Amino acid sequence: MEEIILQILDALRRGETVDDRALVKLVHAQARRAGGDKRAFAKRRLLPFYQRVKSEDPERWARWGITPELEEGLIKVLRMKPRRSASGVATITVITKPWPCSGSCIFCPSDVRMPKSYLADEPACARAEQACFDPYLQVSARLTALSQMGHATDKIELIVLGGTWSDYPVEYQIWFMRELFRALNDDATVGESGSSARVGSSDESGIAFAPPGSSAAPASFGPVAASVSPGASAASASFDPAAAPALLDPVATEAVQREVTDGHLSYNQAIAQLYGTSTAWREAARVQRATMDELEREQRRNETARHRVVGLVIETRPDAITPEALVAIRRMGATKIQMGVQSVDQRVLDANGRGIRVAQIERAFSLLRLFGFKIHAHFMVNLLGSTPEADRLDYQRFVAELAFQPDEVKLYPCALIESSRLRGRYEAGEWRPYTEDELVGVLIDDVLATPAYCRVSRMIRDFSSGDIMAGNKKPNLRQMVESRLRERSEQTGERVQEIRFREIATSDVDVRALRLEVVPYETPAASERFLQWVTPEGRIAGFLRLSLPKAAAVEALASELRAAGCEPPVQPGEAMIREVHVYGMAARVGEEGGAAQHHGLGRKLVERACELACEAGYERINVISAVGTREYYRHLGFYDHGLYQQCKIRTEGMLHHG
Template identity: 45%
Template sequence: MDKAIHMLLDAMRSGTAVDGAFLDRVVRARNREMRDGSRSVAKRRLMPYYLSQKRQRSPQWEAWAPSEEEDRALCALLQAKPRRTASGVTTVTVLTKPWPCAGDCLYCPSDISMPKSYLSDEPACQRALRCRFDPYLQVLRRLQVLDDMGHPTDKVELIVLGGSWTDYPKPYREWFVSSLFQALNDFGTEVAAERERIRWEIYESLDSYYKTSESKYIRDSTQDSVDCKLLSYNSALSICDNEAMVYKQAETRLVVESSIRSLFSTNEEAACRCVGLVMETRPDAVTPESLAEMRRLGCTKVQMGVQALRPQIRAGCGRSLDDGSVERSFELLRLFGFKIHVHLMANLPLSDPAGDMDDFRGLVDSGRYRPDEVKLYPCVLVRSARLTDWYEDGRWQPYDDDTLVDLLSEEVLAAPPYLRISRMIRDISAHDIEAGSRKTNLRQAVERRAVEKAQARGAKIEEVRMREVASGDVDWETLRLDDVAYDTTVSREHFLQWVDVGGRIAGFLRLSLPWPKVAGACGPPIPARPCQAMIRELHVYGRSTPLHGAGTSAQHRGLGAALVDAACGLAASEGYGSIAVISAVGTRSYYRSLGFADAGLYQVRPLEP
């Protein structure tokens, strides 16, 4: 690998165009020269090797002697999966342990080794299972992998999955978040290795006591009973309690000594900062009290499973939600300042493409909803879901791929400028899908068709994700600040965006101006106050640039500060006397530098008329 790095640097210095194709040629050439197959060169190994030599300032590093410009170019070339941090932050997904679910939806998988609705073959689930659902180990291991791939790890968005957050006991919720932040604070230090070792020793000792051949037989036979619809997920968990005992005993021993407040304080200036924390819930679990606790734990975005707006579809799927609870959840989330990320499913039982399209239009057009992000999940059948009976007797049939692509492309075209469609397919392995789309490139197919339709109709695609600058180049001189205003039942929203001449987004801010009557009627714990605006999200795109670094992306070019100033000016012109921000723990110091002061669960800045 040393020679491969030399070859790349020599080519750069000679003026040769060094791109992905050139790298592939170098790798193939080196592998032809090496007779020992165990010593073959692979792109995924080059970056960890290069970074390790750089950290150690080894003799190899001294021999390479790359300039700062060459170092940046080489890191960009060797970085694996650059899209992972192209949105501006590094995401780390963790899962909570299996736990009884308050619902029993027709389409949900029931893998008893996982939280309800998740499958053990999904990538994030595999990582969680290997780490015993331990939050500290999940974060530490994932950060190490991302670091080895060449991604910055100093600005992290934590995504906590596993079903409704508030279904778990309060002590577990606090332990889980404390462990997440302890891992962020420890990463890259000597104490991390010691704490990781202690954790694995505890799990191994508990495994030897609780995990036996008999317990494995019970688990396998119980899962078979669940698959045959003889047992519910919750009943199965109560039978297979050995694994639960391992988790419980480990949590008892792995007490986080520092308080959450102390961990937050450390993270504000840590090398690996939390710039966003996402939690999952369901509409009927959203209350002022539950949101206040989420905010106290550092949450900034809430994912919520709506799945369908039509009551008859929800009822047919066993999802007992009334319209009032769904609408109220949107109002409360907005008044608390959270980013609202909802799940909407196509092809549910009793639905059809026209009804699915009506649901999407209702979601984005009605002031009762209007989320900031949405996941569009087509319904698929997995073996452990109760939907099996409906499929076998013909009551439910999956859409064919062409129908599905056509529907989703229409939803992309109908998406307003403030909406980001984050996903269009679950990471479910093809062998787990009994019926439904197995198209792994579904999103690409949908976007291609959406572009074709837009061109044929002379229309523009305004959906956020398709307009992100990502890691592309931006002509900074052409950027303009655009304001997209829209109303909800509790506020007037402003989506302030930096866009170039082609409409690509370099950064945006979500500003919420609560209606005076609504804010005036609110009381604790709802934070909305009369004449106080709220910044719900600030995001600058481009490949994630290290803190205090000098990258070439949109980050660190003052776009964020300019967006905040624009939001403050707009709120002041509308008569608001102050502006709050739902800052993440790791962004508090940034907002202090912009004139915000700590004020309980938020930060607030006075406005001049």
């Protein structure tokens, strides 16, 4: 390991570029010299080795003569999956525990070990199951893994998945959120150097497993991770083992799963049978509760913590979005809502058992805009009852019609999973998966129809090919679509406006060449302004979403909330900043660098948004700030104001405190 590190450092000192190909050559050469397996020198092992030497053997590390500039280059070479923080933020996805689902969609998998629609083989789900769905442990494990892969973890976006958030008891929701913040505040597994103090052995995901019978966790809890604070003993684990239920009996679980797959039990009946009769899970539920005061205490700690939450996402259904629910979700710290739309064709929704009216989807979009949330919608092609041409028209309506126009989309094809009710329709010949050409053709047209203010975040679910009975099994579907897009663009001159296709990602950018563009569009609830920093080639380096709410919509919301006994969170004459994002590799808070994040682009976006709001006649501007960005906005002149941060706008449109 040391020999490879030293060779990389020598190459960097000579001004040479060490890319993945060069690194592979170094690894293979060292394996030959050592007469060992090249996997022993794999890239994923090099960075943890470097971090361990720096932390535990400072004299040895000092002999390597590493300057800050040299270390930056070394980390860049050794970093695993650099795209994970290329948007400027490190993402941690956590999964809530299995729970009855209020929906009954025929395409949803029914894996009784998971929340509805998720499979145990999906990476985030596998990590959650290993941690017994404990949120503290899930966050701690990912912090360790991200650090060991070379990613800065100062700015974290938390994504909470698990079906419909509002289906869970409120006490569980608050507890889950408190534990997420507490894990980040405690910095339970990651030390200053990126090393971790853990009990037992660990797998590649970074989760530590306590040996059965050890003091880290009771043997009855099985392979429960016991992440402890650096320097703490195993007995003082920084989580409560009582909150992590024992694993289910695999034989009983498999038997119940077969009943569900064969259609003899519903998912909800299976959940009641497996978990409702488990003493461990009932006891866990008894302690999985917290007060809002406890959550807000952890939120205040996070404002200046090492790992700050700069975005918090929850997942729900359109029919679960009400003003009262959004008030509660906002108090918990959420800034973005993932919402399962799937289609805006009522015929298709009905055929697939969605149980949702298009009017409910329209209302959900308007409410989310008025509350300032970023809207991340799920949309599916190849659903039962649709066709390639119908899919194209459905998506065009979704991204262009005033009532919808999402900020972000998970656009993916329907895939047949054995445990879904779609299997019966497939076997009856009523549904078929699109051919590859049909599917890629639909997705190409959908991406081309996506406007400049919308980001297509994903094109596949994380289902393994072994779980998919019929449908797309290629994990590189997006790359296939983008390759065809580039070919088509060269032939026809059509340009892709969608955000992800244009992101600067890890590229350097000449800030002097950037221009600030404003893309206006209308919705029933607000006039929207999408501000974007773009390069001469049209690539995007940062953006801001500004909503100018319509007075009638604000007054209608206020009336509805007062009737429910809630104080309206927004008032007439107040504009709303729904999102500010500047691209570039995630850097540590306060650390200077050459990425786009470090040139004041965010502040300039906010200042321009204030000018636009002032010109439109608004007197104040709110921002739906995440807990970890409150300090940033305070420095810009915003003050805490209810569910948001707010500032008055001077007549010339500049920020004004007070």
